[in-house]
Amino acid sequence: MKVTIIGTGGVGAYFGGRMANAGHDVTFVARGEHLKAMLEKGLKVKSINDDFLVSPVKATSNISETGVSDLVIVAVKAWQLKDVAVQLKNVVAENTLVLPLQNGVLASEELKEVLPHKNVLAGLCRIISKIENPGIINHLAVEPTIVFGETDNSKTDRVLELNSIFEASGFKSMVANDIQSELWKKFISICVSALLAVTRSTYGEVREQPETREMMCQLFKEVADVAAAMNVYIKEGFVDKTMGFIDTFPYDSTSSLTRDIWEGKPSELEYQNGTVVRMAEKAGVDVPVNRFIYQSLILMEKRARS
Numbered sequence: 001m002k003v004t005i006i007g008t009g010g011v012g013a014y015f016g017g018r019m020a021n022a023g024h025d026v027t028f029v030a031r032g033e034h035l036k037a038m039l040e041k042g043l044k045v046k047s048i049n050d051d052f053l054v055s056p057v058k059a060t061s062n063i064s065e066t067g068v069s070d071l072v073i074v075a076v077k078a079w080q081l082k083d084v085a086v087q088l089k090n091v092v093a094e095n096t097l098v099l100p101l102q103n104g105v106l107a108s109e110e111l112k113e114v115l116p117h118k119n120v121l122a123g124l125c126r127i128i129s130k131i132e133n134p135g136i137i138n139h140l141a142v143e144p145t146i147v148f149g150e151t152d153n154s155k156t157d158r159v160l161e162l163n164s165i166f167e168a169s170g171f172k173s174m175v176a177n178d179i180q181s182e183l184w185k186k187f188i189s190i191c192v193s194a195l196l197a198v199t200r201s202t203y204g205e206v207r208e209q210p211e212t213r214e215m216m217c218q219l220f221k222e223v224a225d226v227a228a229a230m231n232v233y234i235k236e237g238f239v240d241k242t243m244g245f246i247d248t249f250p251y252d253s254t255s256s257l258t259r260d261i262w263e264g265k266p267s268e269l270e271y272q273n274g275t276v277v278r279m280a281e282k283a284g285v286d287v288p289v290n291r292f293i294y295q296s297l298i299l300m301e302k303r304a305r306s
């Protein structure tokens with residue numbers, strides 16, 4: 001299969017690297033020192049499962065140079081996707097599948113604003129991974145998994161075939177019965193990242209302090225209320241299950257949005273709590289905890305982008 005990975009970070013490099021080593025014709029889109037290192041020394045993936053090397057690497061900084069692919073995995077940060085979508089117009093043909101893996105709930109819709117709807121899938125991934133050094137990715141935790149599907153949930157031959165290709169590439173994959181529900185379930189849990197950022201605390205600290213635990217629980221409930229108002233099905237008891245899931249995270253762990261904010265880098269704030277606030281306003285749902293956290297971080301986000 002001819003595959004293009006747009007954004008060779010923690011996510012794109014891991015899943016694309018596995019596909020390349022399984023024999024697929026993978027082109028990585030990257031830039032700067034990371035691209036240079038990959039072209040010179042290959043793409044090294046350190047992993048809790050098994051380290052691997054992709055060498056030689058097909059890589060470029062220019063999306064239009066990648067040509068037409070069977071599959072394009074979009075693995076840039078959520079706020080980088082709109083820019084990429086415009087450039088994808090030149091490399092998406094009749095049968096190209098475009099799979100976004102961003103955290104958040106807007107990626108497929110943003111791609112559909114620019115690309116033909118029939119090319120666009122919806123998806124998410126589970127992994128904890130990051131660029132450690134140029135050319136080197138570190139997969140630190142979580143069994144790497146892609147959950148995806150057609151945006152209307154139909155179990156088409158093309159998604160079933162892609163699922164088999166993913167599994168044969170050496171990572172877990174699942175075609176969702178209800179992809180919107182899956183995206184929102186992940187969204188509910190990921191929106192706590194900004195609470196860690198604003199309290200300057202880890203998952204362990206936030207969940208142990210009764211006041212911040214209560215805020216976390218309230219934050220989850222608010223996002224679930226917005227989901228309900230948008231007619232997205234979230235099973236009863238999911239918020240309690242999410243609290244239980246957070247309780248299993250290593251005490252000192254944080255999430256990528258938290259670290260980006262602490263490091264003064266642009267973050268996905270607008271695509272997480274910012275999106276919750278805007279969708280809640282449209283749906284007439286009250287989201288005081290998400291609003292407080294979002295508004296508290298706006299200035300840091302602005303500074304990071306100036």
Ligand SMILES: NC(=O)C1=CN([C@@H]2O[C@H](COP(=O)(O)OP(=O)(O)OC[C@H]3O[C@@H](n4cnc5c(N)ncnc54)[C@H](OP(=O)(O)O)[C@@H]3O)[C@@H](O)[C@H]2O)C=CC1
Pocket residue numbers: 006007008009010011012029030031032034061075076077078080084101102103125126127128129130131256268
């Ligand atoms: N990492 C993780 O553990 C997980 C991440 N996610 C989600 O997956 C998405 C991707 O995250 P992650 O892999 O961590 O992000 P990274 O920042 O590690 O990777 C994205 C890469 O894409 C590059 N990039 C962006 N735009 C372009 C472009 N136009 N041309 C070439 N390269 C480009 C970035 O370069 P530059 O830095 O120069 O912008 C960066 O190297 C996010 O939505 C995240 O929330 C989901 C689950 C887990």
Ligand SMILES: CC(C)(CO)C(=O)C(=O)O
Pocket residue numbers: 103125126127128129142190254255256257
């Ligand atoms: C919290 C985590 C690792 C869950 O997959 C994540 O999605 C992120 O850090 O962006």
